[in-house]
Structures are given as structure tokens and as C-alpha cells.
Amino acid sequence: MAAQKYCLALDLVENEQLIAEYKEYHQNIWLEITKSIKDSGIEVLDIYCVGNRMCMIIEADETFSFDQKSKMDATNPKVQEWEQLMWKFQKALPFAKPGEKWILMEKIFELK
Template sequence: MKRYSLALDLKDDPQLIAEYEDHHKKVWPEILKSIRDAGIDSMEIYRTGNRLFMIMEVNDTFSFEKKSKADSTNPKVQAWEALMWKYQQPLPVAKPGEKWIIMEKIFELPAR
């Protein structure tokens, strides 16, 4: 199993942040299905201030390219992404059109 860590910012507005969190308390079933169908076995999102941090554990069937292609033809995923973009903003280091950015692991304490 492979693990990815990603980051994204929210617009720095307490009301928008609260709305974003509310949406994530009741994620649409079609979105959850698309995540699982892509080979993502586990996903967590954490927030501090307006910074988001996501951890994804994926199986061997997962690829970002396949997920992106499937999402581009899924109307529910497109509607969810459009809704979420009301709350999100790219990181300062993001390239045009880039949302979640893969983070580079710089340290690991090995298990005993």
C-alpha cells in the first residue's frame, strides 16, 4: 500500500471554512464511491487555520492520471469539485489549475 500526503489552502474566511467542514460531514455518496473506485482505500483531511492536509492510502490499482480521467467524465464529481472550489484556493507554489499538491516526505521515524 502506498501513502500520499497532499496540501491545499482554503479561503481565509471563518464562515467559508465552517461551510467547507459541514460539507465534509456529509460527503455525497457518489463522491465516496468515486474515491473508492479509484483505488483509494483510506483518506483523511486535517485542517489548521486555512491550510488543509490530506493523507491517502492507495492500492496498486490507483494512479492520479486514472483518477483525473474518471473524474473528468463524472458529472457528480465535477459538481462537487465546482462546489468545493468556492472554498478552496491554490497554494502559493501551485501551478495554474493545480489544486491539491503532493507533499514531499522529509523525515520518518522508523517503527521499532
């Protein structure tokens, strides 16, 4: 069972054709991207979409950190190629910092 759980948000460009293409890429994600995700300590990664709004849920082991994942990604040419390609489809949230994509959401409720 994962030790950490995160939820992040991002928008897609409001274009039905681009959204469909983005979804298709994620049905056929590159093997190097899957390996990169797993190598970082992420055990489960789900992306949900409604309209052009996306939500990513990550479950990771205790070794995972966003800083370490960023460092790993920065030195991985295939991840950099994927990220550059994804910018064609993705649109930063209005309050994102320059260059920032997925934004960590604040957990405000948990049913127990």
C-alpha cells in the same frame, strides 16, 4: 494494508464562515464522491485542517494512480459538480500551477 501512501496540501479561503461551511460539506460528503474515491483504489482518505491550511493523507491499493483518478473524475459529472462547488472554499497554494488544487507533498522524514 494499503500499498501506497500520499500526503497533499491545499489552502482554504481565509473566511471563518466559509471554512465552517467547507467542514460541514465534508461531514456530509455526497455518496457519489465517496464511491468515486473508493472506485479509484483509495482505501483511506483523511483531511486535517489548521487555520486555513489543509493536509490530505491518502492510503491506496497498488492499482491507484493520480493520472487514472483524474481521468475517472473528468468523465464523472457529479465529481465535476463537487469540484466546482469546492472552489468556492479552496484557494490554490501560491506556487500551484493554474487550475491545480491539492499538491503532493514531499516526504522528508519517516520514524522507524
